[in-house]
Amino acid sequence: MNIVVCVKYVPDATAEQRFESDNTVDRGAVDGLLSELDEYAVEQALQLKEAAGDDSTVTALTVGPEKAVDAVRKALQMGADQGVHVQDDEIAGSDAVATSLVLAKAVEKIGQPDIVMCGMASTDGAMSVVPAMLAERLGLPQVTLGSRIERKENQLAVQRDGDTATEVVIGTMPLVASVTDQSGEARYPSFKGIMAAKKKPLETYSLGDLGVDAGEVGLSAAWTAVEETAARPPRTAGEIVKDEDGSGATALAEFLASKKFI
Amino acid sequence: MSEVLVLVDHVDGAVRKPTLELLAIAKRIGSPSAVFIGGADKADAVAESVKGYGAEKVYVVDDAEIKGYLVAPKAEALQQIADQASPAAILIPSSAEGKEIAGRLAIKLESGLITDAVDVQVEDGAPVTTQSIFAGSYTAKAKVTKGTPIITVKPNSAAPEEGAGAGTVEKVSVTISDAAKTAKIAASNPRAATGRPELTEAAIVVSGGRGTGGDFSEVEGLADALGAAVGASRAAVDSGWKPHAFQIGQTGKVVSPQLYVAAGISGAIQHRAGMQTSKTIVAVNKDEEAPIFELVDFGVVGDLHTVLPAVTAEVEKRKG
Numbered sequence A: 001m002n003i004v005v006c007v008k009y010v011p012d013a014t015a016e017q018r019f020e021s022d023n024t025v026d027r028g029a030v031d032g033l034l035s036e037l038d039e040y041a042v043e044q045a046l047q048l049k050e051a052a053g054d055d056s057t058v059t060a061l062t063v064g065p066e067k068a069v070d071a072v073r074k075a076l077q078m079g080a081d082q083g084v085h086v087q088d089d090e091i092a093g094s095d096a097v098a099t100s101l102v103l104a105k106a107v108e109k110i111g112q113p114d115i116v117m118c119g120m121a122s123t124d125g126a127m128s129v130v131p132a133m134l135a136e137r138l139g140l141p142q143v144t145l146g147s148r149i150e151r152k153e154n155q156l157a158v159q160r161d162g163d164t165a166t167e168v169v170i171g172t173m174p175l176v177a178s179v180t181d182q183s184g185e186a187r188y189p190s191f192k193g194i195m196a197a198k199k200k201p202l203e204t205y206s207l208g209d210l211g212v213d214a215g216e217v218g219l220s221a222a223w224t225a226v227e228e229t230a231a232r233p234p235r236t237a238g239e240i241v242k243d244e245d246g247s248g249a250t251a252l253a254e255f256l257a258s259k260k261f262i
Numbered sequence B: 001m002s003e004v005l006v007l008v009d010h011v012d013g014a015v016r017k018p019t020l021e022l023l024a025i026a027k028r029i030g031s032p033s034a035v036f037i038g039g040a041d042k043a044d045a046v047a048e049s050v051k052g053y054g055a056e057k058v059y060v061v062d063d064a065e066i067k068g069y070l071v072a073p074k075a076e077a078l079q080q081i082a083d084q085a086s087p088a089a090i091l092i093p094s095s096a097e098g099k100e101i102a103g104r105l106a107i108k109l110e111s112g113l114i115t116d117a118v119d120v121q122v123e124d125g126a127p128v129t130t131q132s133i134f135a136g137s138y139t140a141k142a143k144v145t146k147g148t149p150i151i152t153v154k155p156n157s158a159a160p161e162e163g164a165g166a167g168t169v170e171k172v173s174v175t176i177s178d179a180a181k182t183a184k185i186a187a188s189n190p191r192a193a194t195g196r197p198e199l200t201e202a203a204i205v206v207s208g209g210r211g212t213g214g215d216f217s218e219v220e221g222l223a224d225a226l227g228a229a230v231g232a233s234r235a236a237v238d239s240g241w242k243p244h245a246f247q248i249g250q251t252g253k254v255v256s257p258q259l260y261v262a263a264g265i266s267g268a269i270q271h272r273a274g275m276q277t278s279k280t281i282v283a284v285n286k287d288e289e290a291p292i293f294e295l296v297d298f299g300v301v302g303d304l305h306t307v308l309p310a311v312t313a314e315v316e317k318r319k320g
């Protein structure tokens, strides 16, 4: 079984975000890392491989700037077998449509895998659309947003906790899957894993290698345009009271009444 | 006037509130056409309810042959309707499924997609969206520059507007490819009703975190006194105190109510991402250094186990 796991390099969520003058995220400003939500995808990919107990391979794939290779390295340290980094200056500023195109072409070049595994959302963009777009582009079944995942021979069943119902969705491989942060704690790289990762194969593709035209990606090819970004005005400092012998409750009730919530 | 397609969000033909909000937004852009993909026997009832909120047309797609499959058939159906109607925009509720449908549709129609809009206005005849990004710390205005604008809109982004539309029902027969019928819904268990308002639609949300110590009765008591929905932090969900459907935050639900009450929640960035845009924020926390206090309009430093029941009693008393 071949599994490709799509991992994104994202700015650290706890750091302050900034924009460039062209309204794209200033990716140089803050340190980046493998999106925490994609660690869950790596974990599930590794568990599927381990359960298969055969010579299955897990390939970590990222599309992003030079530093994005760190996301692939982390996946290799966790236990992925090989890595692919698609890097090309033209890709900068790509939207989900273009990103999914590059990912789809890279998946095809790696060789049609049995499972393309994704996270539930990028922690920076949080659109949650790339896995569905990948399924659309690759013409594969989409079994996404699984909080639990189970393989039965050539099928994958995921539990999907929707707004109004919990569903079990089944697809036959090859397919595109994604998993949520409910799917199970991701492992930490062990010392052995970190050492081993240094010797694992890591390839870099350019757009040319994938046969993608530069005109199809990047900021200028995006099908949407951000016109303006603005920091939300800081919330005006609220009133904070210390509760002493029930005084806090009375003051809070008073506040709620003054705002007509009671 | 050009049509604006609105994908109807419904449970077994019961139209959910975000649909009515989308119809109000659609009116700003053009002539609202609801797209109902569901049981043919529910079509009249659905048409009746969306008509009351301005739908001029109601496209009905009988889902008998596709309801057992995830997402892909709905995107194909919408594509076929869009090809025929050449709409000015396509509006879809920003649920997990809604965004996936929108993503596939964007590729099919070679059209730009904007997700999670919190407002849509019209400038120079084209929709301009507002999104709240980076855990709500920034807003961005954007528009679609290619094809038919496809926009997913968050709940509570507009007030539903009553007002009769023609509500002309048009049955459409779509051809769904075999390729779209490959992710099979093998089982579906509807979520049990809580008897409280829907989390994403509620005007008031009272949430509990690790500080509850696992006993949510005080949080629920205040929620019921205020007519509110109940939410939870991930710490509370991970501890098994509440199901994941209650989780507020980056990987849970994003809410934007009139009033948000956080009890025993520290205010981590991932939690903020789900509640930062609430109009009024109140916190009860025994640690005066808790970051949640940076956000509040009113905060009480105290033990939630004494403060919440006392507030609940006070609210009940004032309600009379």
Ligand SMILES: Cc1cc2nc3c(=O)[nH]c(=O)nc-3n(C[C@H](O)[C@H](O)[C@H](O)COP(=O)(O)OP(=O)(O)OC[C@H]3O[C@@H](n4cnc5c(N)ncnc54)[C@H](O)[C@@H]3O)c2cc1C
Binding pocket: A036, A037, A181, B208, B209, B210, B211, B212, B232, B233, B234, B235, B236, B247, B248, B249, B250, B251, B252, B253, B263, B264, B265, B266, B267, B268, B269, B270, B271, B274, B284, B285, B286, B287, B290, B302, B303, B304, B305
């Ligand atoms: C990728 C990722 C995604 C995440 N997604 C989410 C998400 O969607 N939603 C989410 O909530 N979190 C999310 N988290 C987790 C988040 O980082 C925090 O760990 C979590 O929000 C903490 O929950 P908490 O505030 O309930 O617990 P804590 O941080 O432990 O805070 C408990 C608070 O309760 C107070 N307290 C204790 N006892 C009392 C008492 N008797 N009375 C009053 N106050 C009391 C304490 O002072 C403390 O401030 C995510 C994390 C990651 C890495």
Ligand SMILES: Nc1ncnc2c1ncn2[C@@H]1O[C@H](COP(=O)(O)O)[C@@H](O)[C@H]1O
Binding pocket: A006, A007, A008, A009, A035, A037, A038, A041, A061, A062, A063, A064, A096, A099, A103, A117, A118, A119, A120, A121, A122, A125, A126, A127, A128, A129, A130, A131
């Ligand atoms: N640049 C990227 N490189 C690799 N994988 C990505 C990239 N962008 C998105 N993904 C994958 O798609 C998932 C959803 O991303 P998004 O639609 O951007 O929220 C992520 O969790 C990743 O698995």
